[in-house]
Every structure is written in C-alpha cells, then in structure tokens.
Amino acid sequence: MKNKEHALSKEIYSKKKPIAEDFFSENKFRVAVAGFNLSELLEGIYAKLNPLFAVDCIAIVLYDARLSHIVDSHVCGMISGSIPCSSSVVGPVDFSEITKEISRLDFPILRSREEWEEVFGQNHRIGNHDAEYQFHGYIPIETNGRIYGTFELHNLERQLSTEGLTFCCNVAEFIAGLFSVTEKKGKETSWQPVLHPHSGGDCHQEKVQQLEAEIERLKSSLEEFHLFEVEKIPGLNTHEEIIGHSEQMRSVFSLLSKISPTDSTVLILGETGTGKELIARAIHHASGRASEKLIKVNCAAIPPNLIESELFGHEKGAFTGATEKRVGKFELADKGTIFLDEIGELPLELQVKLLRVLQEKEVEPIGGKKTIRTDVRVISATNRNLLSEVEAGRFRQDLFYRLNVFPLTVPSLRERRTDIPLLATHFLKKFAAKSNRVLEGFSKRAITMLVNYSWPGNVRELEHLIERHVVMSQGRLINRIEIPDQSNFSNQDHNGPVKTIFENERDHIFAVLELCNGRISGKNGAAKLLGVPATTLNSKIKRLGLAKKHTI
Numbered sequence: 121m122k123n124k125e126h127a128l129s130k131e132i133y134s135k136k137k138p139i140a141e142d143f144f145s146e147n148k149f150r151v152a153v154a155g156f157n158l159s160e161l162l163e164g165i166y167a168k169l170n171p172l173f174a175v176d177c178i179a180i181v182l183y184d185a186r187l188s189h190i191v192d193s194h195v196c197g198m199i200s201g202s203i204p205c206s207s208s209v210v211g212p213v214d215f216s217e218i219t220k221e222i223s224r225l226d227f228p229i230l231r232s233r234e235e236w237e238e239v240f241g242q243n244h245r246i247g248n249h250d251a252e253y254q255f256h257g258y259i260p261i262e263t264n265g266r267i268y269g270t271f272e273l274h275n276l277e278r279q280l281s282t283e284g285l286t287f288c289c290n291v292a293e294f295i296a297g298l299f300s301v302t303e304k305k306g307k308e309t310s311w312q313p314v315l316h317p318h319s320g321g322d323c324h325q326e327k328v329q330q331l332e333a334e335i336e337r338l339k340s341s342l343e344e345f346h347l348f349e350v351e352k353i354p355g356l357n358t359h360e361e362i363i364g365h366s367e368q369m370r371s372v373f374s375l376l377s378k379i380s381p382t383d384s385t386v387l388i389l390g391e392t393g394t395g396k397e398l399i400a401r402a403i404h405h406a407s408g409r410a411s412e413k414l415i416k417v418n419c420a421a422i423p424p425n426l427i428e429s430e431l432f433g434h435e436k437g438a439f440t441g442a443t444e445k446r447v448g449k450f451e452l453a454d455k456g457t458i459f460l461d462e463i464g465e466l467p468l469e470l471q472v473k474l475l476r477v478l479q480e481k482e483v484e485p486i487g488g489k490k491t492i493r494t495d496v497r498v499i500s501a502t503n504r505n506l507l508s509e510v511e512a513g514r515f516r517q518d519l520f521y522r523l524n525v526f527p528l529t530v531p532s533l534r535e536r537r538t539d540i541p542l543l544a545t546h547f548l549k550k551f552a553a554k555s556n557r558v559l560e561g562f563s564k565r566a567i568t569m570l571v572n573y574s575w576p577g578n579v580r581e582l583e584h585l586i587e588r589h590v591v592m593s594q595g596r597l598i599n600r601i602e603i604p605d606q607s608n609f610s611n612q613d614h615n616g617p618v619k620t621i622f623e624n625e626r627d628h629i630f631a632v633l634e635l636c637n638g639r640i641s642g643k644n645g646a647a648k649l650l651g652v653p654a655t656t657l658n659s660k661i662k663r664l665g666l667a668k669k670h671t672i
C-alpha cells in the first residue's frame with residue numbers, strides 16, 4: 121500500500137511539502153468558511169464531478185490538527201436525484217484513529233475499506249457519514265505548505281480512478297486557494313464583519329467575484345473533459361452497416377451502390393482490419409442474391425492440403441481420410457456469393473484450378489467423375505499488393521485480371537481520421553450494451569487521443585481498444601485512452617508485416633483474460649465479456665496456445 125501511495129504522491133503531488141500546523145482558532149476558521157458558503161461550493165463541485173468520474177460522495181473535512189479536532193465537515197452526495205449538502209460537525213470533534221492518519225497525509229491517496237480494515241480492524245468509522253462506502257480517496261487541502269483539511273471522495277461500488285483523484289487535486293487546490301485568500305483578508309480586517317456573506321461590504325463583494333472567476337477557470341479546465349457529442353458532427357450521414365462519413369468512405373459507399381446490384385466480380389483491397397469483410401457482406405446484402413447464401417472462405421486459415429477439397433469438395437474415398445463425401449464451398453454458394461478472403465495466400469497450384477472455375481463456371485470435386493455447374497458471384501479480398509505478388513511470381517497474372525474486374529480499395533483509418541469519433545462511439549455503444557454498462561460517451565480529450573494515434577491495426581484495433589476501455593471504465597464518460605505502445609508497431613507501417621488474424625485474436629483473448637484475472641467462466645469471466653460460451657473459449661485458448669498460467 122505504501123509503494124502505491126508513494127508512486128501516486130510522486131506523480132501527482134511532488135511539488136508540495138506541507139506543514140501540518142494549526143493556524144487559526146476554530147471560531148475564526150468557521151467565519152472564514154462561512155465567508156464563501158462552503159456547502160454551496162461543495163454542491164457545485166459535486167454536480168460537476170459526479171458525471172465526470174462517477175464519484176458517489178464528496179466531503180470537506182477541516183482540522184485543527186494541533187488540537188486533534190475536526191472543526192468543520194461538509195458532506196455532499198446524490199439522494200433521490202438531488203444533491204443535498206450537510207454539515208455534520210457542530211462542535212469540535214476529536215480525531216478518530218483513521219482521521220488522525222488522514223490528517224497526517226501530505227499527498228493524495230486511494231484506499232479501500234478493506235485496506236483500512238487491515239490496519240485498524242472493523243470497528244472504525246470510515247469517513248464522516250453513514251453509508252457503507254467501499255472506496256475512498258483523500259486529498260489534502262493545501263496551499264503554500266499549509267494544510268487546512270482533506271477533500272474526500274467516496275464510492276459505494278467502484279474503485280475511484282487515479283484520473284479522478286488527479287483531477288480532484290486541482291479542485292482541492294482551488295478550495296485551499298479560497299481559504300488562503302480568506303485567511304489573508306481575515307488578518308487585514310480582523311475577520312468577522314467583512315467576511316460574513318450577510319454582512320455585505322467591499323471585501324465580501326471581492327470574495328464573491330474571486331470565487332466566480334475561479335469557478336470559470338475550473339469550468340474551462342473541465343471543458344476538455346466534457347462529452348464529445350457525435351450528433352454535432354457537421355453533415356453526419358453514414359452507411360447503415362459500415363460506419364463512416366469521411367470523404368474517402370463516402371466514395372466507397374458511392375462505388376458500393378453502383379457495383380452491388382450487378383453480378384460483377386469484386387476485388388477488395390486494403391490493410392488488415394479496415395473492414396473488407398464488412399464491405400463484402402454489404403455488397404452481397406445489397407445485391408439480387410441477398411436472399412441466397414454468402415459463403416466465406418479464408419484462404420489463409422485452411423491448411424494448403426485441405427483447401428482444394430474445401431473449395432471444390434471431394435467424393436468419399438477420394439484420398440486417405442476422405443471417409444465421407446464433402447460438398448465444396450463453391451457448390452454451397454450456388455446462386456449466392458462466395459467471399460474469398462486473403463486470396464493472396466492461395467497456393468499457386470490452386471490458383472490454376474480457381475481460374476478454371478471462374479472461366480468455366482464449373483467445379484470438379486476431387487475424385488469426382490463429373491463437373492457441377494455453379495452460378496456464383498465472386499468477391500475476393502486481400503491486404504497484399506497483388507500486383508507486386510504477380511511480379512514476384514507468387515500470384516498468377518491471369519487470375520489477377522479475372523478477380524480484379526471491379527477493384528475497391530478501403531482506405532486505412534489513418535487516411536480517414538474524421539471517421540474515428542463516429543466509429544469509437546459506435547463501438548462504445550455496442551460494448552456498453554453488451555456488458556450492461558451505462559456510458560454516455562467519450563470526453564473531448566479522449567477523442568483527441570484516439571484521433572491522434574496511428575492505428576496500425578485499423579478499425580479492428582480501434583474496436584478492441586474501445587472494448588477494453590468500456591470494460592475498465594469507471595465513470596459515465598471515458599476520459600482518457602490508454603494508447604498502445606507505438607514502439608510495438610514501429611515496423612507495421614503500410615508495407616511492413618502486419619499482425620495476422622491469429623495473432624490479433626490471440627492478443628485480444630489474452631488481454632481480456634488478464635482483465636478477468638484469468639477467469640474463464642462465470643459472471644466476471646472472460647467468456648461472458650467475449651460473448652462466447654466458456655467451452656468455446658477453452659478450445660480457442662488451447663488452439664491459440666495461451667499458457668495455462670493465464671487462466672484459472
């Protein structure tokens with residue numbers, strides 16, 4: 121616990137070195153506080169913090185540290201839709217063991233009830249209110265080395281975020297600034313008459329103005345934490361299945377509307393994860409073949425010795441192990457569409473056979489004596505540069521021209537950054553619904569972080585990143601994005617190697633398993649998050665070769 125606290129203290133609060141020294145007598149202090157109506161101030165702060173960081177309750181506790189007394193305490197939380205603020209200390213209250221500990225803090229910390237109980241046992245009151253809060257944050261109200269008290273944050277069910285704590289350090293500093301000004305004025309004017317809100321006078325007026333200015337400053341610093349509103353994107357108009365409104369995607373949609381109703385062969389080009397399969401599906405659904413089957417074949421995922429029988433089928437006994445007749449994908453797709461994904465991976469000897477099928481519209485199952493006529497529309501896709509593959513002798517030129525009747529290039533996410541907010545919000549809604557979370561969206565700051573990242577894995581990477589953030593989110597807004605370490609992708613530029621589907625799937629499952637502490641099944645298990653039965657996840661884990669230590 122200590123290490124955690126010190127890491128936080130270093131990161132957030134390094135410049136401060138407070139002196140826990142009593143300065144004022146209790147009475148003077150109360151007058152000073154009354155000077156700017158602490159309850160109203162706290163209510164205002166709560167109204168801002170609650171939606172931002174999902175803080176359930178906040179409090180300000182003011183001390184006379186030398187005398188070990190709490191001299192004032194204000195608590196604020198949401199009760200039946202309104203925000204009442206109550207002052208819970210009437211006279212000086214002696215420090216409890218826990219308050220003594222908190223009043224000594226000269227840096228902010230997060231602590232759970234469990235952690236408190238480890239040290240102080242279960243019979244101690246934690247916080248100055250009745251609710252059973254489980255997670256707590258404490259920030260000294262301190263300026264220029266003087267500690268006035270503690271700004272407290274309390275949550276019922278969720279751990280408070282380090283981010284919320286960091287943000288609240290500014291709030292605590294702002295409150296401390298108000299005390300400090302009041303204190304100076306108090307010295308000049310012997311406190312009482314000028315500082316009381318009902319007493320009027322220049323000094324009070326000045327105080328109010330100062331307060332307003334501070335609140336404005338605080339508000340503008342909050343601006344980047346405000347909700348990014350997708351609806352406010354000018355000219356928003358997207359395809360119903362494929363999200364995007366950039367100029368590049370609008371060109372894609374316009375091409376789609378032209379080619380979908382035809383029977384033309386389409387070759388979809390684009391980096392991994394750009395949405396090629398989504399586009400293939402959209403073409404099929406908008407075609408005259410929509411009521412027939414769309415059959416997908418991933419040419420990279422099938423072992424080379426099986427791909428021929430997968431595509432064209434085989435007769436029983438056609439080769440060792442062919443114990444049953446198998447209907448090929450081309451035959452299955454009759455009257456519909458076949459989607460040949462990763463066509464660049466098709467072995468050369470099969471390229472010849474595919475060419476013949478495309479030319480003659482007939483397939484010949486392995487070991488079969490007759491050919492079968494098929495009426496299939498072919499859509500293929502690749503993330504390889506097929507022309508370079510042709511030049512390198514790895515892809516047949518005649519097949520290339522057969523497939524490339526209607527080429528359609530899907531731009532990378534880097535080339536259409538204006539789509540990122542829309543896509544991110546689409547995925548946030550999808551995963552929030554899947555995991556039963558109430559999330560309003562992203563802050564403007566989070567959207568800026570997303571837009572500035574280079575997205576080597578394109579939309580798929582964005583989708584997975586948002587899924588992780590939705591699962592980990594604490595408030596109603598996602599304020600910050602944990603951007604992946606770009607050095608991992610330094611050689612994954614446009615021409616460099618890209619992660620295979622296998623690697624992507626493995627990494628994603630691995631990340632979710634880590635998130636669930638290795639738990640596969642049950643309420644908090646990875647299978648539920650990933651939306652698959654635990655048995656399916658188990659077999660995937662075996663297939664992907666994840667070590668047993670990653671699971672429990």
Ligand SMILES: Nc1ncnc2c1ncn2[C@@H]1O[C@H](COP(=O)(O)OP(=O)(O)OP(=O)(O)O)[C@@H](O)[C@H]1O
Binds near residue numbers: 361364396
């Ligand atoms: N424009 C988009 N709108 C909504 N979701 C998208 C979009 N583009 C991609 N996706 C989603 O991103 C993921 C990856 O898309 P898809 O599988 O179509 O990419 P791909 O280019 O075929 O990838 P690969 O080259 O690895 O086969 C899918 O979950 C898909 O639904």
